[in-house]
Amino acid sequence: MTKSLKLATPTIFTGDCKKLDTFLLQLTLYFKFNQSSFATAADKVQYAAYYLQGEAEEWFRPYIQEYTNNEDNPSQAEESxxxxxxxxxxxxxxxxxxxxxINRERTAERNLLKLRQTKSAVDYTAHFTRLSAAINWEDAALTAIFYAGLKDGVKDKIVRGERPEDLRAMIIMAIRIDNRLYERHKEKGQTTYGNKRKTTAYPSGWKRNKDGHQKSDKYGPKPMEIDTIELKKKKTFNGDCYNCGKKGHLALQRTPADKEVGQGEKTQPQNFVMDWVLRQ
Structure with a gap:
């Protein structure tokens, strides 16, 4: 006997044909892992009826009403x-x-032939598997269709080696190659796989702030940018004071009072001022 598991109950079915397969699959799995709760087939059908709403509930209502009215004696229920x-x-x-x-197989065939990989190979494989399950095609045909829908970059890598002959091997190889290409795109600085725009390369010594604007690095230019720095010409000493630009004294010999005097005003030299004057 299958061990009982605590599974989520099936989702409500309202009549949407796209959700019917999911609804029936959920019921099948729930019955499988809770066999002790359903002694008869009638128990399963009544349980399924509980999750019908909308058009689906309207369709099944006459059946469930007739059966429950004669549940004690099912033979009294209508033969239909x-x-x-x-x-x-x-x-x-x-x-x-x-x-x-009603055209489930034909619809699946049409969608399968139009299917193309636009995201990851895993996502493409999931869609491909769902559609291929609805049709009865040979493995060789499915393998060829799966390959045709892959991204060009993945197909280019596949043809360089030995091409897989069965669908399972083709899926494994495609996913493996797609993952490698994704990692390579990340290494090259692309933000998303398949995006041809690369991230902006900023020179060293500059960074981007939160708003995406450039800002200078506090450590300044890096060694590679030495050639971009304009070196200042070394100033030669000609006897002028570095502070006021006049001759006759040095900056170290100026008193605080001298330094407070406005530009262009002369002051009397102090006792400790040099008694020599540099001559031209």
Whole structure:
């Protein structure tokens, strides 16, 4: 006996044909791991009916009403009603007839041929597997279609080596190559895989702030930028004071009073001022 597991209950089904397969799969798994809760097929069908709403509930309402009214004596129920509760497979078949895609296989074929990889190979594989499950095609045909829908970069890598002959090997190789290409794009500085725009390269000594604007690095230009620095010409000493630009004294010999005097004003030399004057 299968061990009982605590699974999430099935989602509500309102009649959307795109969600029918998911609804039936959830029911099947729930029954499998909770067999002790469903002694008969009728129990399973009534449990499934609980999760029907909208058009789906309206379709099944006459069935469930007739059966529950005669549950103590099912033989009294209408003959057209009894088979629905005798087997869950019958319920699954009838609900597919009413709400399923009548051209399910043809629709899957059409969508499979149009499918192209636009994101990761894993995402592409998931969509491909879902569609291919609805059609009865040979492995060789599915392998060729899977390869045709891959990104050009992935296909280029595949053709350089030995091309896989079966679908499973092709899927494994495509995912492996796609992951490598993604990592390579990250190394090259691209923010997203498949985005041809590269990140802006800023010269060393500059960084981007939160707003994306450049700002100078506090450590200044790096060695590679030495040639961009304009070196100042070394100033030669000609006897002028470095502070006032006049001759006759040095900056170190100026008193505080001298330094406070405005430019162009002369002051009397102090006792400790040099008694020599540099002559031209």
């Amino acid at each position: 009603i009894r088979p629905m509760f005798a087997s869950f497979n019958r319920f699954r078949s009838d609900i597919r007839i009413v709400f399923g895609d």
